Amino acid sequence: MRTVYLDHNATTPLDPEVYKVMEPFIVENFYNPSSVYSRSRKVREKVEEARAKVASLLNASPEEIIFTSGGTEANNQAIIGGAKANAGKGRHIITSAAEHHAVLDTCLRMEKEGFEVTVLPVDEYGRVLPETLEKAIRTETVLVSIMYANNEVGTINDIKTLAEIAHKNGSLFHTDAVQAAGKIKVDVKDLGVDMLSVSAHKLYGPKGIGCLYVKKGTKIESLLTGGGQENKMRAGTENVPAIIGFGRAAELTIERGTELENHIKDLEKILREGIKERIPDIIFTGHPEERIPGCVSVCFKYIEGESMLLLLDQRGIMASSGSACSSKSLKASHVLLAMGISHEIAHGSLRLSLGKDNRMEDVEYLLEVLPPIVEKLRLISPLYQGGR
């Protein structure tokens, strides 16, 4: 059966070019990069080369990159480590209602450590408005963590302005750029952030590796204690093949430049217009312009997302949904709800996220398969008047 992968915000396929450079470090060059013999030193060199490549993707210096086990750990490290090390300023943390759980739940966990947490509301597109942050920030605010691009609806926040507000107040600013890196330009200097999280598996690199950018001079406490790796910031023997893969994935992202962005934007336009033309009673969610390329988040009235995903899967199409029934917790997506979308509408949510290997045929196939699926489910829905 034909398969079409349209879930690149969940993860991306490993680029064969990336795998090629990782492979020799799985079996052959297994050496611990911290050992003294020459073969280990060679491995160390490769790890540092990878660090330089990742730094270059973010316009950072290599010393500012801490490799972590992924986006989740980077977010935990930034929030816990940043807030604790600077608690002298105060014990107030600000985040937003549309964050990934790796940020939101980590901030809320800090409440148990005696921190007060303000969760900022977002507008109908999922954006944090600068005036909302301005109103909430106080002298005791030690850290502000607001995502660069949203994973569910793709909306991009004005990080530069938000970081300025935090800095005027003397607060640290962290951004979760997991959905931005690899899709749009991420320049830590231009953004003016103190900390920024990236995950390799969202940019055609391996899973279980990512990094936290920490601006020179920023005080943070490490989460793990042990062997002093990563400049004492992340103990534990390095995941060498993954780090090397991450480096290559970063390099390929730089090489691709805006070529990929344009390719995906072209496909996205046809996908959106095609859905709009073929299916009535739909609501596109996310910002109409300020969003990452390739993310089409849409709610189909009267039907439920999990059933849609399973019918799409029957035809080889892989996608995701923010519906309550498709989540383990039976709660609708907190992002859609924070944007003011009703439970009922959020129920019919579908997220299609395009990637570099998608072709026009994939979009055409989706446009051929999706309308009858929506129609089939609507015909058995008690909410759909057309079915009565």
Added chain:
Amino acid sequence: MYSEKVMEHFLNPRNTGTITNADGVGEVGNASCGDIMHIEIKVNNDVIEDIKFQTFGCAAAIASSSMLTELVKGKSLAEAEKITNKSVAEALGGLPPVKMHCSNLAADALRKAIEDYRRKFAKEGA
């Protein structure tokens, strides 16, 4: 995650739609996740002669509705009332634990439809 039977009913749901001049109508909503199930029955001599459903919900909810209609079609009201969410789930070859509540919907909607029928019938008889 779903048994073959669940998938089979989900992909080919039986008895979908509505009945013109239904004798009993039942609709329930699901507090856990916000789904809605609607069941209509045609009753003759205390036997469910026809039954149709409409469901706004997940695959387990759709399969449960479909299975329920198969289980009770042609059965007496007394027999139909004995159907529980458990018997629906069993007939489907089991449901994942988080999806058990979806089969509640079906049994509850049927019970409401039977109640509705009895209410109407009592009025007509009076």
